[in-house]
Amino acid sequence: MITTILSKLQGMLATQGGATEIAGTTVTNLTTLFKLDAMIPPYWLQVVVGIYLIEIIYILTVTLVAVESGVDKLGEKSEIAKHMKTGITLYVLAALTASLVLSILAGVSVG
Numbered sequence: 001m002i003t004t005i006l007s008k009l010q011g012m013l014a015t016q017g018g019a020t021e022i023a024g025t026t027v028t029n030l031t032t033l034f035k036l037d038a039m040i041p042p043y044w045l046q047v048v049v050g051i052y053l054i055e056i057i058y059i060l061t062v063t064l065v066a067v068e069s070g071v072d073k074l075g076e077k078s079e080i081a082k083h084m085k086t087g088i089t090l091y092v093l094a095a096l097t098a099s100l101v102l103s104i105l106a107g108v109s110v111g
Contacts, residue, residue: 046095050088057087 061083065076 053087053091057083
């Protein structure tokens with residue numbers, strides 16, 4: 001979202017040809033502060049968080065089953081599958097909702 005806003009600000013600045021002041025800071029200072037070509041795309045952050053979520057669900061489920069019923073491979077696999085479905089579904093819904101809301105907010109703020 002930040003990259004979208006900054007790229008639109010740079011485009012607006014290029015069409016105006018001069019420095020515009022927003023909240024006491026010139027747009028040229030703001031756009032040079034953040035280097036768009038060096039920013040990491042937000043989807044990589046979501047990939048990392050998704051992998052972390054899978055690891056945490058697996059570790060916590062294995063520990064939970066071991067504490068509740070000892071060594072039970074079948075129960076472990078069943079619980080892992082159940083918790084993975086729930087966790088991944090909740091994460092996808094939360095990420096989709098957050099991305100949608102923030103995209104709309106970025107569009108409104110720049111527009």
